[in-house]
Amino acid sequence: MSTATRSVAPRAHVLVAVKELHAAKTRLSGVFDTADRTGLVLSMLRDTLAVVSDVATVVGVTVVTPDPAVARLARSVGADVYADPAPVSTDERPDEGGTEHSLNAALSAAAEHVRFNERGVDVVALQADLPSLRGGEFGEALAAARTGGRSVVVDHHGTGTAALFSCDPDIPLDPRFGPGSAKRHLESGARPLDGHWPGLRTDVDTADDLDAAQALGVGPATRAALDALEHSAPSRCGNE
């Protein structure tokens, strides 16, 4: 679809998925206990939501979650909530990839819901764990995404997906998140978006990711959570 037949003014709705808190960020379990991980997940989400909500072309933000505490936080900062049903166990769907199936099914349903309610809006699935995200880089990525139908920002490792965009109402978001998702998104036709967007690309799943994010500088909620945990950046970063 040509730009002329889409909405004249850019309008994007951002979807952010967060699973049940007790099961979140398991790759950080060697560094933080469950309560601290939960606090960090919520803090990174808070910072991510604050940044995207401030971007001029973002007209809506929806948090897709089965978790009541995540939903409360989302509503408290003005985001909508799309209730994701409890995860389907892998035993019940042995051929469908368990957790990834639940995540992608929930994002697809949320994207259709948003598009039904807001005709012509661009839809973005954005990671929830981007504490170094800057509004300027997200705005640039949104503008770049509008030059084509479906596109992807690959993460800092080159294997995962930081953000997936569909800027054509006739092209489904078709999310394929999960380990190695960058390849799946690219192979399914999503255009890679180039840009110097280190904060956008730095999603935090491991202690090394957290150090990388701190080297870039993290948002206030994440900073406060880390300070409370007395987690410090590695000496090689030097500036935290």
Ligand SMILES: Nc1nc2c(ncn2[C@@H]2O[C@H](COP(=O)(O)OP(=O)(O)OP(=O)(O)O)[C@@H](O)[C@H]2O)c(=O)[nH]1
């Ligand atoms: N709503 C929803 N979000 C999910 C689901 N599965 C994963 N997510 C979210 O999608 C993002 C990427 O998921 P994962 O990498 O599997 O989980 P994570 O909590 O970031 O990290 P690990 O537990 O270490 O794998 C995170 O924000 C998750 O909270 C799901 O079934 N439903």
Ligand SMILES: C=C(OP(=O)(O)O)C(=O)O
């Ligand atoms: C789910 C994904 O991210 P991560 O495993 O890095 O959280 C992904 O990149 O598709």
